[in-house]
Amino acid sequence: MSSLTDKTAAEVYDCAIVGGGVAGLTLAIQLAQSGRRVVLFEKETYPFHRVCGEYISMENYDFLCRLGVPLAEMNLPVMTRFTLSSPSGVALHHRLDIGGVGITRYELDPLLARLAARHGASIHEGTKVTDVTFADEQFILTTSTGSTFRARTVCGAWGKHANLDGKLKRPFLAESRQGRQFVAVKYHLQLDYFPAATVEMHNFRDGYCGLSPLPGGLTNCSYISDLRNLRAHGNSVAEMERQVLMQNPLLRPYIEAAQRGDFTPVVISQITFRERSTVDQHVLMLGDAAGTIAPLCGNGMSMGMNAGFLLHPLLLDFLAGRISRAALEEQYTQQWRQLLRLRITAGRLIHQVFGQPQLTSAGIQVLRRLPFLTDFILKQTHGQAY
Template identity: 80%
Template structure:
């Protein structure tokens, strides 16, 4: 192959980013900030325009507190609610109350995501909002990314942080999309409730048939109410959210008052569907995955926001080593896969196993009754699903 003239090589290098990140949630944005702070040329694509709401529990484990502060997030000055207690209930209302070992903070994605985007820009990252990436091609040791508008960008590395599902999953022929698999599918729903009598400093998780709902306080006196349900519940009630809630979720007496409040307030829910919990790969076609793109995270395994940030911290050091020529691309991919599995796969596996039990009324009730008698087991499960400060 004929090499490019020196002047064209310099032009190509100038137009080539060190890293392209697809997806502007907490995983992608915190990765962009870290790389930009290290002096690397970073471009991030977000299909929406900030600020916007996401279906999310909006609970950040305190394992991420120091990390976010290092990035420049002024958590101490934001007057965020802090959770130190945990309540779990079965569909019939049998409840467990327990202290949280590490606890967490409540923060709305409507506020956090644009704040992270601003910090990334201030550190030199290029953030393209309202921009959908439609194709990623790897050739001659660099990536070419094409947007819906037909513009192309080049980068030495590419990272996928696009969430639970995207068209790019099919473009990259990701193995978890193998035809013929009959996994259960779920729908996720989120409300922000106001003027509800919610216990201070508490995270609640309430089970119902084939699903469960989490509640926690966020800033401004609001309560985040997010739930995940087998899609069969929704279909059985004519794809009507209110009907499903009334006939299924409200059978739990502890959950009922919150959903009644949501319906009374007329709060419009945010809904996403076609969620599965299939095992995913951390690297596909040389694109490095993080957040839900690397493994859809059940709400029970320590919250996806924290795990997405954990993955960004793992990945940024390896990306810097690769960009500096200290490791090869193969080593980058292998070491990231090992590090991700070592730190996060146990949490995802634990969450997936508990997820299979939750939503089954008899199993959930029996499990809660056991945990009430053996509190050390609750401590053990909470440690399985939460990490350590870093």
């Protein structure tokens, strides 16, 4: 185990956060800045790559700057255009009013971890939480190192799936085993040319691929596919790409570049988009742990940060004794649903259409004739600055 800030396991923390992505880290920074005792666990060691679109909506820009992230000094690409294509290559080009910036998780996550540690949070890298129990108004967390930690509150920010989902017997697991499952893949490509200031979304059969610029001339290429595509091609990512993704003529050059280059993909599988709960056995969920976020919701990183922003003042009220635990859980659930549920629902509905050749081709033809409808849909997948 490595720790950016050395704290004793005997201490009772105000909050323990399981998962060191942007949702968990930004919440840790806020709580530490408020003078609260925070411990955060990340099973990997920074820096590392994650499967992620690495696109941050401008709705989060000011928030990150307030936390101390020097975005204005990082020379990040800004995206103001959007391209959408069907599996056959029928394309829509449109402005992206809200827009966003591109930044790699390899850079952003350790930066946030350092900020949290600087404000006094205890960050434990290479440490997996294996169990969480609640009794007598206190949590006990057991880790892979054999240590135990105590905390008054626990927040789950462990992403799409983790062993703790099973430990907490979360209801979505039973349904997920019976529904559709997906695989997600990410590359960083060094391309000779990629349209400046543009986010591209290309459909293929039973899936879709997003591309967006990153600092240093890199392009993020990340896609999600029905797991059946992978299994039908001998569980070979490369063969699935050749036989399925490359059927889209606009996507083909990018995938060919990935297959020619020395780009090692990051892959996660058995992803589901079933509805989840925001609280399970008193653990407060945020990010994908609260409701696996389809990429078409706009931006999973932004929504994870939104949830942490909502949760922070509620946690302060609870820790100060101004509200009960029941009120904390109820108010967080209500506010989370009010802010994010419509967005997640919209993303899931679009997700069901994307990857279906006839529907996406027809839909794009309609959107090309009705640009105001495209504006409306894009607004459903982005939030307001805060």
